[in-house]
Amino acid sequence: MSEKAQFDLIIVGAGPAGSAATLYAAKIGLRVLLLDKASFPRDKVCGDALSGKAVDVLKELDLLEAVRTLPGAAINRIIFGSPDGSALNINLAESELNQIPEGFVIRRAVFDQFMFDRAREVAAECHENFTVTDITIEDDQVCGVTGTPGDSGERVSYRAPITFGADGYRSIVARKLGLYRHDPKHVVVALRQYYQGIEGLTDQIELHFIDEVNPGYFWLFPLEDGTANIGIGMLHKAIKHQKVDLKQALARSIASPRFRERFSHAVPLEDPVGWNLPVGSKHYPSVGNGFMLLGDAAGLIDPFTGEGIGNALYSARYAVMAASAALTAGDYSRASLLEYDRQLWSKIGHELRVSTRLQKIGHWPRILNFVIKKAEKNRELANLIAGMIANEVPRNRLANPLFYLRLLFK
Numbered sequence: 182m183s184e185k186a187q188f189d190l191i192i193v194g195a196g197p198a199g200s201a202a203t204l205y206a207a208k209i210g211l212r213v214l215l216l217d218k219a220s221f222p223r224d225k226v227c228g229d230a231l232s233g234k235a236v237d238v239l240k241e242l243d244l245l246e247a248v249r250t251l252p253g254a255a256i257n258r259i260i261f262g263s264p265d266g267s268a269l270n271i272n273l274a275e276s277e278l279n280q281i282p283e284g285f286v287i288r289r290a291v292f293d294q295f296m297f298d299r300a301r302e303v304a305a306e307c308h309e310n311f312t313v314t315d316i317t318i319e320d321d322q323v324c325g326v327t328g329t330p331g332d333s334g335e336r337v338s339y340r341a342p343i344t345f346g347a348d349g350y351r352s353i354v355a356r357k358l359g360l361y362r363h364d365p366k367h368v369v370v371a372l373r374q375y376y377q378g379i380e381g382l383t384d385q386i387e388l389h390f391i392d393e394v395n396p397g398y399f400w401l402f403p404l405e406d407g408t409a410n411i412g413i414g415m416l417h418k419a420i421k422h423q424k425v426d427l428k429q430a431l432a433r434s435i436a437s438p439r440f441r442e443r444f445s446h447a448v449p450l451e452d453p454v455g456w457n458l459p460v461g462s463k464h465y466p467s468v469g470n471g472f473m474l475l476g477d478a479a480g481l482i483d484p485f486t487g488e489g490i491g492n493a494l495y496s497a498r499y500a501v502m503a504a505s506a507a508l509t510a511g512d513y514s515r516a517s518l519l520e521y522d523r524q525l526w527s528k529i530g531h532e533l534r535v536s537t538r539l540q541k542i543g544h545w546p547r548i549l550n551f552v553i554k555k556a557e558k559n560r561e562l563a564n565l566i567a568g569m570i571a572n573e574v575p576r577n578r579l580a581n582p583l584f585y586l587r588l589l590f591k
């Protein structure tokens with residue numbers, strides 16, 4: 182076994198969290214080793230939607246101009262379909278909340294390759310096709326990783342005072358350090374399928390709360406050249422309880438009277454593919470002596486919208502800030518790195534708690550019918566919902582029972 186040079190940081194996983202962390206770290210002069218088991222470009226099962234939060238970080242990293250030129254679709258509208266068939270069409274550009282940021286749908290094969298290429302340019306060392314298999318612990322302190330390059334069967338170890346687990350759902354870093362959990366109450370299971378030729382899909386993302394996926398939703402997101410990303414997602418607990426077959430539920434959604442016309446000339450480009458979304462309805466520990474977990478490895482996905490890229494990017498920002506302070510102080514203990522968890526959760530914790538309550542409202546089709554019908558006729562409410570989705574207006578107004586009571590009398 183060979184042992185390689187020291188770095189300030191080892192980052193396991195070069196998805197949005199790991200690549201963004203590399204970029205933030207390089208900005209302040211840290212020497213990063215970035216490792217990923219995949220060869221890029223690689224697919225990642227996802228809805229591919231980048232909303233305001235992701236745009237915020239891309240702007241901070243000076244990447245937004247370049248992201249605008251990637252193949253994909255720019256989003257100007259959001260459509261919410263209610264269980265009874267009515268739909269709320271929100272035009273973001275016309276919204277009176279004129280600070281609503283832009284959004285995109287870009288295949289993850291494209292977006293992640295773009296981020297990885299930028300990260301590779303600034304990392305001290307970077308290896309794709311390198312699978313991390315073990316964590317080195319000395320005196321109760323994580324001090325490096327071991328893994329296998331390609332199919333070589335060789336074992337290579339690297340050392341650094343701090344390791345980031347940015348390696349997604351079922352993170353090897355979380356598993357080896359005893360922090361991995363799969364609780365069906367806090368995991369959504371979702372299917373994605375790329376399509377060509379769905380009618381009426383241009384510059385809008387569509388979220389339909391329909392009987393075929395309850396509680397959960399059916400999404401239709403446009404991509405470039407008439408292609409689209411569609412899918413469904415449901416809480417794992419509900420899937421088990423209702424014994425739902427997700428593939429059949431997706432097929433039923435497509436064939437339902439509301440959608441079958443739009444799919445009449447559409448062609449699937451793949452079989453449905455599934456993956457898990459560890460949602461942030463519970464605040465799990467994400468820090469220990471010498472390590473931090475980022476993005477999906479820390480379970481940060483919004484339980485209401487399923488958006489995880491934005492929070493993964495935010496976690497990169499705060500993890501690097503905490504790592505930088507720890508490196509300056511020479512203190513890599515859990516107590517020192519906990520600053521990451523404090524900063525991150527003070528930024529996203531409130532919103533995640535509100536989204537957890539909103540996720541529960543999704544169990545009640547009548548409330549959804551009611552809100553969507555009201556908003557169709559009420560511009561003020563439609564603007565408010567647009568702002569909440571774009572993170573410009575606090576979401577807790579939607580999760581407050583008094584909000585619905587007031588609506589009754591409007």
Ligand SMILES: Cc1cc2nc3c(=O)[nH]c(=O)nc-3n(C[C@H](O)[C@H](O)[C@H](O)COP(=O)(O)OP(=O)(O)OC[C@H]3O[C@@H](n4cnc5c(N)ncnc54)[C@H](O)[C@@H]3O)c2cc1C
Pocket residue numbers: 193194195196197198199216217218219225226227228229230231232311312313314347348349350352353371372373412455456457458475476477478482487488489490491493
């Ligand atoms: C069906 C579905 C739809 C979704 N839709 C959306 C959406 O529209 N918008 C949105 O914002 N979010 C969406 N999400 C959530 C989003 O995909 C995740 O939150 C996001 O990918 C998290 O980024 P990450 O960098 O933490 O992890 P990942 O993107 O999972 O990246 C982890 C990386 O770690 C690498 N890795 C794993 N194990 C190892 C190992 N042992 N050694 C080395 N490398 C390793 C992997 O190869 C991978 O590149 C969706 C998720 C699903 C499943």
